[in-house]
Amino acid sequence: xxxxxxxxxxxxxxxxxxxxxxxxxxxxxxxxxxxxxxxxxxxxxxxxxxxxxxxxxxxxxxxxxxxxxxxxxxxxxxxxxxxxxxxxxxxxxxxxxxxxxxxxxxxxxxxxxxxxxxxxxxxxxxxxxxxxxxxxxxxxxxxxxxxxxxxxxxxxxxxxxxxxxxxxxxxxxxxxxxx
Numbered sequence: 001x002x003x004x005x006x007x008x009x010x011x012x013x014x015x016x017x018x019x020x021x022x023x024x025x026x027x028x029x030x031x032x033x034x035x036x037x038x039x040x041x042x043x044x045x046x047x048x049x050x051x052x053x054x055x056x057x058x059x060x061x062x063x064x065x066x067x068x069x070x071x072x073x074x075x076x077x078x079x080x081x082x083x084x085x086x087x088x089x090x091x092x093x094x095x096x097x098x099x100x101x102x103x104x105x106x107x108x109x110x111x112x113x114x115x116x117x118x119x120x121x122x123x124x125x126x127x128x129x130x131x132x133x134x135x136x137x138x139x140x141x142x143x144x145x146x147x148x149x150x151x152x153x154x155x156x157x158x159x160x161x162x163x164x165x166x167x168x169x170x171x172x173x174x175x176x177x178x179x
Contacts, residue, residue, distance in 0.1 A: 013070070013077030016059035021084035024052040028092065045092050049085050056081050099132055 027048035031037055037044050060074070094101070106122050107114060114122070120129045137153070140146045145159030155163065 011070075011073040011076065012064050013060060013073040014080050016056050016063060017077040017081040017084070020052045020056040020059060020081060021088075023055060024048055024085070024088055027051045028088075041092065045089060052085065053081065 028044060031044040031047045034044075037047070056077070060077070102123060103119060106119055110118070110122060123129045123131065137146070137148075140159065141148060143158070144156055145162060147154045147156055
């Protein structure tokens with residue numbers, strides 16, 4: 001009978017990735033407090049991800065001298081790091097763009113039942129529900145997907161390409177068109 005021993009040791013490359021990932025929320029918190037980055041959630045996340053990656057690389061250098069780094073283990077550590085960042089990105093995206101959650105927060109802050117019009121007025125600290133449209137349109141304009149001319153919204157080539165890909169994805173995946 002053959003006995004197989006299991007190795008439960010965690011490679012340093014993965015352990016460093018997990019420690020760096022544990023600190024990414026701290027980096028997110030710090031970047032969200034920088035006045036120039038207020039209302040710029042994507043930039044905040046990108047900076048926190050860059051800092052997390054730098055921390056991981058610094059930890060690798062500190063704990064594993066370059067002459068002993070195993071390329072396969074380094075790739076596994078990088079994969080763990082990126083996987084964790086994707087998880088954070090999903091959570092961060094929900095929190096920073098959670099429009100439906102914003103309605104729940106508006107109701108919580110009111111501490112009483114509200115009508116539809118009252119919710120619309122109080123939404124996002126009294127910015128109103130029109131804020132969603134302004135916010136989304138400004139993002140599309142900034143990305144060059146649309147252009148505003150004489151009170152008209154014009155679909156630009158990049159936006160046309162993305163819209164067509166989105167339509168194909170909806171048809172291919174059997175999804176409903178979403179807002």
